[in-house]
Amino acid sequence: MTEDLKVAVQRRGDAAILYTKGYINNLGGEEIANRAYELMDDGVRMLLLNLRETKIVNSIGISILIEVIEKMAERDGKIAFCCLTPVIQKTFQIMGLAQYAQIFTDEENAVRELNLTASA
Amino acid sequence: MTEDLKVAVQRRGDAAILYTKGYINNLGGEEIANRAYELMDDGVRMLLLNLRETKIVNSIGISILIEVIEKMAERDGKIAFCCLTPVIQKTFQIMGLAQYAQIFTDEENAVRELNLTASA
Amino acid sequence: MTEAVERQMELTLPMIEDIEIAVVKTASDLARELGMSGDQIDEIAHAVVEACINAREHACCDDQRIYLRFAGTSSDEGKPKLEIWVTDHGRGFDPETAKAHRQHRSPGSPRKRGWGLQIMEAHMDRVDIESGPSGTTIHMVKYGERRER
Amino acid sequence: MTEAVERQMELTLPMIEDIEIAVVKTASDLARELGMSGDQIDEIAHAVVEACINAREHACCDDQRIYLRFAGTSSDEGKPKLEIWVTDHGRGFDPETAKAHRQHRSPGSPRKRGWGLQIMEAHMDRVDIESGPSGTTIHMVKYGERRER
Ligand SMILES: Nc1ncnc2c1ncn2[C@@H]1O[C@H](COP(=O)(O)OP(=O)(O)O)[C@@H](O)[C@H]1O
Ligand SMILES: Nc1ncnc2c1ncn2[C@@H]1O[C@H](COP(=O)(O)OP(=O)(O)O)[C@@H](O)[C@H]1O
Numbered sequence: 001m002t003e004d005l006k007v008a009v010q011r012r013g014d015a016a017i018l019y020t021k022g023y024i025n026n027l028g029g030e031e032i033a034n035r036a037y038e039l040m041d042d043g044v045r046m047l048l049l050n051l052r053e054t055k056i057v058n059s060i061g062i063s064i065l066i067e068v069i070e071k072m073a074e075r076d077g078k079i080a081f082c083c084l085t086p087v088i089q090k091t092f093q094i095m096g097l098a099q100y101a102q103i104f105t106d107e108e109n110a111v112r113e114l115n116l117t118a119s120a
Numbered sequence: 121m122t123e124d125l126k127v128a129v130q131r132r133g134d135a136a137i138l139y140t141k142g143y144i145n146n147l148g149g150e151e152i153a154n155r156a157y158e159l160m161d162d163g164v165r166m167l168l169l170n171l172r173e174t175k176i177v178n179s180i181g182i183s184i185l186i187e188v189i190e191k192m193a194e195r196d197g198k199i200a201f202c203c204l205t206p207v208i209q210k211t212f213q214i215m216g217l218a219q220y221a222q223i224f225t226d227e228e229n230a231v232r233e234l235n236l237t238a239s240a
Numbered sequence: 241m242t243e244a245v246e247r248q249m250e251l252t253l254p255m256i257e258d259i260e261i262a263v264v265k266t267a268s269d270l271a272r273e274l275g276m277s278g279d280q281i282d283e284i285a286h287a288v289v290e291a292c293i294n295a296r297e298h299a300c301c302d303d304q305r306i307y308l309r310f311a312g313t314s315s316d317e318g319k320p321k322l323e324i325w326v327t328d329h330g331r332g333f334d335p336e337t338a339k340a341h342r343q344h345r346s347p348g349s350p351r352k353r354g355w356g357l358q359i360m361e362a363h364m365d366r367v368d369i370e371s372g373p374s375g376t377t378i379h380m381v382k383y384g385e386r387r388e389r
Numbered sequence: 390m391t392e393a394v395e396r397q398m399e400l401t402l403p404m405i406e407d408i409e410i411a412v413v414k415t416a417s418d419l420a421r422e423l424g425m426s427g428d429q430i431d432e433i434a435h436a437v438v439e440a441c442i443n444a445r446e447h448a449c450c451d452d453q454r455i456y457l458r459f460a461g462t463s464s465d466e467g468k469p470k471l472e473i474w475v476t477d478h479g480r481g482f483d484p485e486t487a488k489a490h491r492q493h494r495s496p497g498s499p500r501k502r503g504w505g506l507q508i509m510e511a512h513m514d515r516v517d518i519e520s521g522p523s524g525t526t527i528h529m530v531k532y533g534e535r536r537e538r
Contacts, residue, residue, distance in 0.1 A: 004124045004142075022124075023261065025293075055282070056264065058289050059355040087282035087363070094362050095355050143410065145442075175431070176413065178438050179504040207431035207512070214511050215504050251454070252401045254415045262411060266403045305400070 004028075005054075007035050013117040015046035017107070021053035029064030036068045036079075045077035048110050052083035062095050069100050078102075082110040124148075125174075127155050133237040135166035137227070141173035149184030156188045156199075165197035168230050172203035182215050189220050198222075202230040244315035245274055251308040255299070255328075260292035263308060267324060274312045274320035276384035283363035284322065284382050290356040291326035291378045299330020299376065320384035325377055332371040393464035394423055400457040404448070404477075409441035412457060416473060423461045423469035425533035432512035433471065433531050439505040440475035440527045448479020448525065469533035474526055481520040 005028030006021040016039050020032060036047055049065075069079045082104040084092065092098050104110035125148030126141040136159050140152060156167055169185075189199045202224040204212065212218050224230035247270050253259050264285040271281045295306045307327040314320035335357075342354050360367045366381040396419050402408050413434040420430045444455045456476040463469035484506075491503050509516045515530040 023258070025258065056285055056289065058260075058286075058293055059353070059359055060293065063353060063355070085282060086279050087286055090283075090362065091286055091359060094359055143407070145407065176434055176438065178409075178435075178442055179502070179508055180442065183502055183504070205431060206428050207435055210432075210511065211435060211508060214508055249403075249454075250401065251403060252399065254398075254400060254411055256411060256414045259411060262403055262405060262408060265405045305398075 005031050007031055009035060009039065011039075011044075014043060015048070015114070015116045016044045017048045017050055017116070019050045019052065024051075024054055024057040024061035024065070026058075026060040026064065029061035033064050033068050037071070040072060040075060040077065045072075045075065046114060046116065047072065047077070047079045048107070048114065048116065049079065049081045050083050050107055050110075051081060051085075051088060052107075054088065055085060057088055057091060059091075059095065062091065062097060066095070066097055066100070069097070073100070078114075080104060080110055080114060082107050125151050127151055129155060129159065131159075131164075134163060135168070135234070135236045136164045137168045137170055137236070139170045139172070144171075144174055144177040144181035144185075146178075146180040146184065149181035153184050153188050157191070160192060160195060160197065165192075165195065166234060166236065167192065167197070167199045168227070168234065168236065169199065169201045170203050170227055170230075171201060171205075171208060172227075174208065175205060177208055177211060179211075179215065182211065182217060186215070186217055186220070189217070193220070198234075200224060200230055200234060202227050245313065245320075247273060247310065247312040249308075249310040253306045253308065255296045255304045255306055259296070259306065260289045263288050263292055263306075263326075266308070267310065267322070270310050270312050271320075271322050271382070271384075274314040274322060274384060276320055276322070276382070280382060280384055284324070284380075287360045287363040287367075287380055287382075288324060288326065290359045291324075291380070294356050294378075295326060295328035295330065295376070298333065299328035301328060301330035301375070303329040305329070314384070322382045322384075324380045324382075326380075327375060327377040329375040332373050332376050335369040335371060394462065394469075396422060396459065396461040398457075398459040402455045402457065404445045404453045404455055406445075408445070408455065409438045412437050412441055412455075412475075415457070416459065416471070419459050419461050420469075420471050420531070420533075423463040423471055423533060425469055425471070425531070429531060429533055433473070433529075436509045436512040436516075436529055436531075437473060437475065439508045440473075440529070443505050443527075444475060444477035444479065444525070447482065448477035450477060450479035450524070452478040454478070463533070471531045471533075473529045473531075475529075476524060476526040478524040481522050481525050484518040484520060 004022055005024060008019040010017045018035060039047060072079050080102040083106060084103060124142055125144060128139040130137045138155060159167060192199050200222040203226060253262060267284050267288050268281050271284050292306055309325040312322040342358060360380060364380040365383050368379040370377045416433050416437050417430050420433050441455055458474040461471040491507060509529060513529040514532050517528040519526045
């Protein structure tokens with residue numbers, strides 16, 4: 001029952017990886033959004049969300065992530081995801097999120113494909 | 121319902137202040153104990169637990185804190201508390217914890233009385 | 241030969257934030273006992289979450305409770321099956337209208353809300369809605385894989 | 390003149406980790422509606438937590454549920470009053486034996502467990518235990534302060 005979302009950030013030059021742990025509900029979505037907006041204000045234009053430790057999401061939380069993707073697109077930036085459980089990936093597909101953001105199976109692939117520079 | 125305990129530590133020389141946020145149940149108590157034991161292994165002999173952001177505790181969590189107090193006493197160290205809600209303070213009294221650990225109303229008082237040196 | 245398993249559970253929960261986590265936990269435990277796979281358990285979890293947040297967000301009722309019923313069966317003969325009823329005593333809604341106004345993937349402007357029912361349907365094998373002025377019941381069914389031996 | 394308030398609530402909750410937080414939330418909302426003070430609400434919260442963790446830890450029953458009943462009243466005439474029943478269908482226990490083995494503050498060796506019943510009694514105005522082979526009910530009563538006007 002204790003499922004407070006925890007967020008950790010790893011900055012990599014102009015990019016960043018954001019790690020989530022726990023339930024992405026409305027509060028969790030807002031927590032991610034706030035961290036993402038801070039990073040965007042700080043110049044980050046490539047943000048990888050690693051959801052490895054998130055096992056459950058709801059449609060309100062994901063709709064907030066869609067807003068973040070839109071805000072990032074407005075600034076010519078990009079958001080990508082990795083390490084989704086099959087069911088979260090399916091939920092992303094239902095909600096059309098898979099159209100606006102790249103989804104990678106693991107972080108290694110994402111880092112290579114997105115050309116994320118080493119930790120700055 | 122999301123009440124995962126969060127712990128933050130501020131090291132002050134040979135002393136430390138540990139801030140808790142959330143419900144101190146068995147898991148919360150163990151989280152505090154683990155952090156306290158790390159600090160003790162690292163030489164800390166004076167530990168102030170600031171429970172300002174904890175509004176609820178249970179008897180299992182508190183019994184774990186009693187163990188921590190005992191372990192610290194074995195090493196000739198001391199644990200103190202501050203910023204308890206009146207009801208948590210009452211619970212500490214019922215469980216006899218108030219006999220083995222000093223309790224301060226606020227951090228300022230605790231820092232002065234315990235002579236906690238500035239952040240190292 | 242494995243035993244036939246039958247599970248029934250009824251709960252009455254307060255409509256408070258994150259109460260769906262308690263429902264997920266209960267549903268997952270049941271589904272696991274019935275021998276469902278991890279992904280199936282996850283799908284059930286995501287469906288009940290949406291049913292519960294709809295009850296909490298849209299029911300708008302004085303009776304601040306969500307009524308859950310679970311019925312599961314599993315045997316050598318057939319696939320394991322878990323049925324879940326999520327009921328509120330709220331104001332109800334017209335499922336047809338809600339479905340007509342449902343959001344679609346419109347490139348460039350994914351809409352903010354309106355995905356709950358679609359998520360339930362995508363993750364479950366059957367979803368029926370009974371709704372009227374005295375409340376709503378979402379009835380969902382999930383079949384597992386036939387057990388291997 | 391303030392209105393008389395009467396509140397009733399029954400819940401059936403799964404015996405899962407931290408479910409007591411849902412009970413605390415429900416009890417706190419009720420107590421607040423009855424006009425109890427912040428400290429009184431906190432005392433009720435700490436008492437129901439202990440009752441719930443005892444049910445979860447000690448009941449050892451197949452029926453993995455906790456049954457809650459709340460009844461609150463508040464009026465100009467008297468003090469607000471909140472009654473809470475916490476029931477499990479577990480194996481029961483003998484309260485007299487449990488109380489006899491209760492831990493005391495023994496200097497130098499505070500014991501690990503055995504504080505739950507004492508905490509309930511210290512925080513509530515009345516605690517009655519009914520327990521037998523088919524389960525346990527803890528009945529607790531808390532009176533608030535008479536409302537100031
Ligand atoms: N339990 C309910 N009680 C009343 N109305 C509901 C309920 N569940 C769903 N609805 C109505 O159906 C609509 C569609 O629901 P849904 O697909 O879950 O999307 P969302 O909840 O994001 O709006 C809701 O906006 C609401 O008007
Ligand atoms: N709901 C219950 N069902 C069965 N036994 C119980 C229940 N509640 C309490 N007990 C018994 O009473 C004892 C004392 O309870 P308590 O004072 O809360 O201390 P603790 O739970 O820390 O042991 C427990 O150890 C247990 O044996």
